[in-house]
Amino acid sequence: MRKFSFHPCGNYHESYREELSIFETDFGRACLLLFLIVLFVVVPVFASPYSMYILNTIGIMAIAAIGLNILVGYTGQISLGHGAFFGVGAYAAAILATRLGVSFLVVIPAAGIITAAVGMIFGLPSGRLKGLYLTIATLAGQFIIEYVLIQWDSLTMGTMGIVLPAPKILQWTISGNQAFFFLIFISLILMTLFAVNIMRTKYGRAFIAIRDNDRAAEGMGIPIFKYKLFSFGISSFYAGFAGALWAYYMVSITTEPFNLGLSVEFIAMVIIGGMGNIPGAIFGATFITLLNELLRYFTVMLMNIDFIISWGLNMAPLKEFVFGLAIVMFILLEPRGLAELWRIIRSSFKLWPFSY
Amino acid sequence: MDFFLQLLVNGICVGLLYGISAMGFVMIFKSSSVLNFAHGELLALGAFFFLALITSAKLPIAVAFFVTLIGCFMLGFLIEKFFLRPLIGEKLIFVIMLTVGLAAMFKGFILLIWGGNLHTYPTFLSESMSLTFGPIYIAPVYTATMVISVVFLVIFGLFFKKSSQGIYMRSVADNQKAALSLGVRVRRVFAISWGIAALVASMSGIVLGIMNGVNVHDLSSIGLKVFPVVILGGLDSIGGAIIGGIIIGLLETFTGGYLSPSLRDVVPYIVLVFILLVKPYGLFGLVEIERV
Numbered sequence: 001m002r003k004f005s006f007h008p009c010g011n012y013h014e015s016y017r018e019e020l021s022i023f024e025t026d027f028g029r030a031c032l033l034l035f036l037i038v039l040f041v042v043v044p045v046f047a048s049p050y051s052m053y054i055l056n057t058i059g060i061m062a063i064a065a066i067g068l069n070i071l072v073g074y075t076g077q078i079s080l081g082h083g084a085f086f087g088v089g090a091y092a093a094a095i096l097a098t099r100l101g102v103s104f105l106v107v108i109p110a111a112g113i114i115t116a117a118v119g120m121i122f123g124l125p126s127g128r129l130k131g132l133y134l135t136i137a138t139l140a141g142q143f144i145i146e147y148v149l150i151q152w153d154s155l156t157m158g159t160m161g162i163v164l165p166a167p168k169i170l171q172w173t174i175s176g177n178q179a180f181f182f183l184i185f186i187s188l189i190l191m192t193l194f195a196v197n198i199m200r201t202k203y204g205r206a207f208i209a210i211r212d213n214d215r216a217a218e219g220m221g222i223p224i225f226k227y228k229l230f231s232f233g234i235s236s237f238y239a240g241f242a243g244a245l246w247a248y249y250m251v252s253i254t255t256e257p258f259n260l261g262l263s264v265e266f267i268a269m270v271i272i273g274g275m276g277n278i279p280g281a282i283f284g285a286t287f288i289t290l291l292n293e294l295l296r297y298f299t300v301m302l303m304n305i306d307f308i309i310s311w312g313l314n315m316a317p318l319k320e321f322v323f324g325l326a327i328v329m330f331i332l333l334e335p336r337g338l339a340e341l342w343r344i345i346r347s348s349f350k351l352w353p354f355s356y
Numbered sequence: 357m358d359f360f361l362q363l364l365v366n367g368i369c370v371g372l373l374y375g376i377s378a379m380g381f382v383m384i385f386k387s388s389s390v391l392n393f394a395h396g397e398l399l400a401l402g403a404f405f406f407l408a409l410i411t412s413a414k415l416p417i418a419v420a421f422f423v424t425l426i427g428c429f430m431l432g433f434l435i436e437k438f439f440l441r442p443l444i445g446e447k448l449i450f451v452i453m454l455t456v457g458l459a460a461m462f463k464g465f466i467l468l469i470w471g472g473n474l475h476t477y478p479t480f481l482s483e484s485m486s487l488t489f490g491p492i493y494i495a496p497v498y499t500a501t502m503v504i505s506v507v508f509l510v511i512f513g514l515f516f517k518k519s520s521q522g523i524y525m526r527s528v529a530d531n532q533k534a535a536l537s538l539g540v541r542v543r544r545v546f547a548i549s550w551g552i553a554a555l556v557a558s559m560s561g562i563v564l565g566i567m568n569g570v571n572v573h574d575l576s577s578i579g580l581k582v583f584p585v586v587i588l589g590g591l592d593s594i595g596g597a598i599i600g601g602i603i604i605g606l607l608e609t610f611t612g613g614y615l616s617p618s619l620r621d622v623v624p625y626i627v628l629v630f631i632l633l634v635k636p637y638g639l640f641g642l643v644e645i646e647r648v
Contacts, residue, residue, distance in 0.1 A: 078449050125632055131448050132391045136583050137632045140625040147622040260580075264456055271453055321464025327457030331450050332442055 020200050039185065044178050052177035054293055059184035060246050062285035065269040066195050066278055067238020072267065073275035074199060075231040076211030077130075081122055081138040082266045084145035085236045087258025089115040089243025091149060094162040094253055104167035104174075104248070108187075111244035112237040118145070119236020126228045130214065142260055149255045161254035164247055180249050187245060188282075191238060195278050198234070207231055211276075239266075268323075272330045274339030283338040291326060295319040362493075363613045364606070369498040371605020373564060375598035376505045377578055378585045379512070380556035386529045386592045387549035390440060391448075393455040395557060396579015397462035400572050402428050402558020403565035404470050407477065424562065425555050432554025436547045444546075459576070466572045475570040497567045504563060505598065508556065512594055525549055529592065584624035588631055590641025599639065 013019050023029045047055065068082050079085075092111040096102045102110065122141035126134050149156050156162070167174045167183075174183055198204050206227045209217035218224050247253050265288055273284020299316050334340060381395045392398075405427055409420035439458060443451050487494040516522040527535040528545045536542050561575060568574060581604070589600025604624050612620035631638065 072449065078452065125629065129632055129636055132452070133587075133632060133636050135391065135448075135452060136587060137629060139580070139583060140628045140632075143622055143625040144629070147618075151618060264460075267449075267453060267456075271449070275449070317464040317467030319464070320460050321468065324457040324460025324462075324464060328439065328454055328461065331454050331457065332439070335446070335450055 022196055036189075040182070044181055049177055052181055054289060056177060056180050056184050056249060058286050058289045059181075059188045060242050060249065061266075061269065061289055062282045063188055063191050063245070064239045064242035064266055065273065065281035065285045066191060067235040067242070068266050069270045069273070069275065069278065069281040070195060070198075070207070070238070071231050071235035072270050073277065073280075074204065074211060075207040075228065076214075077123075077126055077228060077231065078135045078267075079138045079232070079235070080135055080260070080263050080267070081119075081141040081145065082235075082239050083258050083260060083262030083264075084142045084149075085115050085119050085239035086243040086246070086262060086266075087149055087255065088118050088145060088236075089240030090247035090253050090258070091156055091162070091243075092240065093244035093247045094164050095155060097164050097248075098162055105169060107167075108241060108244045108248075112241040115240020115243065116233040116237040119239070120229050120233045123229050123232025123236075126232065127225045139260075142263055146255065146259060149258065156255070161252050163252040166251075167248050174248075184245055184249070187241070191241065192278060192282070195238075199278070203227070203230065208276075268327050271335075272326065272337055274337030277337070277339040279342075280337055280339030283342065287338060291323065292319070295322055359613070363609050365494060365498075367606035367609035368602055369494070369501060369605070370609060371602035372498075372501050372505050372598070373560065373567070373601070374578070374581060374585050374605050375601025376501070376508065376556070376563065377560040378582045378589070378597035378601055379508065379594055380553035380560070381582050382586055382589075382592065382594050382597045383549055383553040383556065385586070386594075387525050388436075388440070388528075388546045390451055390455065392553075393452065394459035394462060394579070395582055396576035397459045397466070397572075398428070398432075398554050398557035399561035399564065399579060400466055400570075400575035401431065401462060401561070402554075403561035403570045403575060404466055404475075404572075405558065406562045407470075407475055407565070407570055410477065421562070424558055428554045428558035429551040432550040432552070432557075433547050435554070436550035440550070441543070441546070459579075463572060463576055470572070472572060477566055477570070497563070500566070501563055504559070508559075509595070509598060516594075521545075521548065581624060584628040584631075586638075587628055587636075588638055590638030593638070593640035596638060596640030 023032070043055070044052070064082065064086055068079065071077050071079055089111045092114040093107050096107045096110055097104070122138060122145075125137040129137055174180060199207075206217070206222045209220065209222055210224055210227055210231075214224055269284035269288045270281060271284070272287050273282070274280030296319065299318055302318070303316075330337065377395075377399060380398070381392055384390055384392050402424055406420055406424040409415050409423055410417060413420075415423065435458065439454060440451070443454060486496045487499055516526055524535070524540045524545050525548075527538070527540055528542050532542060535545075564575060564578065585600040585604050586597055587600075588603055589596025589598070604627070607623055607627060608620050611623045
């Protein structure tokens with residue numbers, strides 16, 4: 001039965017197949033289609049270069065956040081090393097493109113696979129550790145990778161950085177915000193589709209089982225270690241993929257951005273967006289990126305106000321303060337994140353306009 | 357040989373500092389099993405509070421020291437009450453991220469008020485506290501550090517062994533539910549242990565500040581270096597924190613002296629990964645055997 005209702009008034013599933021469906025109603029499908037049309041047709045025409053830049057950043061961060069959500073939200077393993085994994089992807093892409101001259105279409109997935117391998121190495125402790133011990137192990141991973149990126153001069157050029165060639169698909173050279181917009185958002189859609197669908201397979205169910213109760217999962221015959229490693233692999237693949245896109249988009253990369261702060265931002269995206277929710281990761285990436293940009297704008301604005309200058313106050317750290325406050329407030333007030341807020345808004349339309 | 361001995365002494369002194377920095381961390385973990393990522397910022401808050409009291413308010417050193425300790429005790433108490441209490445029983449990631457968020461807030465706050473520059477305390481430790489054994493010279497700060505860490509170890513040892521509050525804390529750490537059913541006020545224990553931890557943190561922040569100058573970035577990076585120390589010593593062992601601190605301090609100074617200075621900062625984390633793989637509960641930690 002095709003349903004075109006706004007939002008179902010209750011749970012009317014008649015088979016397990018329906019339970020697994022991505023869209024509950026055709027209305028949701030239509031809305032998404034409409035949104036995508038607006039995104040790809042209207043936005044690139046009217047958006048200013050600056051807003052295109054923000055959109056592209058959101059797209060890249062969203063890919064990485066979706067990956068981290070598979071690990072944190074669905075498998076229940078915490079990684080504080082995703083900033084470094086993102087950096088590994090960026091450097092893998094830069095080195096493949098400049099040293100070996102590999103074509104762009106090969107570089108991006110290859111960077112993802114290299115990062116997946118690195119991520120699985122740092123996921124190895126998950127075989128013996130869980131919870132906070134694993135968190136600390138990934139924290140160590142973050143520092144070790146950062147050190148290697150800075151010190152392995154012959155490969156990564158150290159603090160000098162690497163300049164990447166413009167990506168080419170056949171004869172078409174991708175450059176400028178508009179072209180990257182299509183590249184990034186098509187990748188984002190493909191990666192989202194992959195993530196949504198992997199959660200409906202046996203792998204996704206195994207991840208969720210491990211998250212909910214690892215001992216019970218083991219008892220039901222799920223080889224926990226294998227699946228944890230697999231989850232680390234997929235999640236780092238996403239991080240590496242996003243990192244490679246970022247490297248091409250930024251043209252030149254240095255080791256500086258891939259620090260613990262970036263890892264924390266990724267986790268903040270997952271938590272603020274909503275753990276265990278794929279669209280949530282996209283919401284979270286949007287929220288954090290917009291927050292960063294807004295705060296940057298406000299601090300610059302505040303620094304131009306006369307009496308603040310006369311106080312001799314430096315307003316730049318306000319950004320860090322508000323960022324921390326946002327994380328704390330979300331955890332205390334809405335731990336299930338923006339995805340939950342979105343669900344509440346939608347379901348308040350359930351019986352609209354006759355709610356009683 | 358002289359070089360070796362000097363490195364040995366420096367390593368032990370740096371290690372003692374790591375050890376006392378880690379003590380507050382262990383205290384929180386022991387009573388409430390919260391992994392505190394804001395520890396470095398607590399160190400920095402204590403150090404800056406002390407700085408403000410002696411330079412802006414011009415209080416005498418001893419008074420300023422006690423006011424700082426009391427202020428930080430209150431701060432720890434309030435952090436527990438407003439931020440961590442709502443999260444009791446929540447998932448680990450929320451607790452961890454909450455402390456990460458608090459760390460960002462504190463760091464932003466300190467930077468907003470004092471800026472990111474290096475501040476120094478006026479010197480108040482007299483040169484007569486320095487020790488010289490032949491070619492080896494121990495600066496007054498190090499002597500003070502050793503004295504303070506020994507004093508605090510003894511005080512905490514007695515506190516946990518003899519005082520009723522200390523025994524409550526140990527009982528909560530051992531088994532929360534059993535302690536609750538026997539009438540221990542678990543909430544108060546959590547609040548007090550956060551208070552004490554913040555107090556210890558502020559004290560170590562002051563000592564670190566005397567030695568290296570007061571700088572937010574340095575102090576908060578020490579908050580991250582606490583992790584290898586406590587993992588090596590065992591997450592719930594206060595004596596282990598000191599010994600772990602000394603081992604990590606020695607490791608750092610010897611790597612810096614003999615191998616390469618750049619490797620110095622990353623060696624503790626490399627060791628950390630190996631310890632986690634081989635002996636995750638550290639040297640003196642309580643072993644909870646669970647196969648996953």
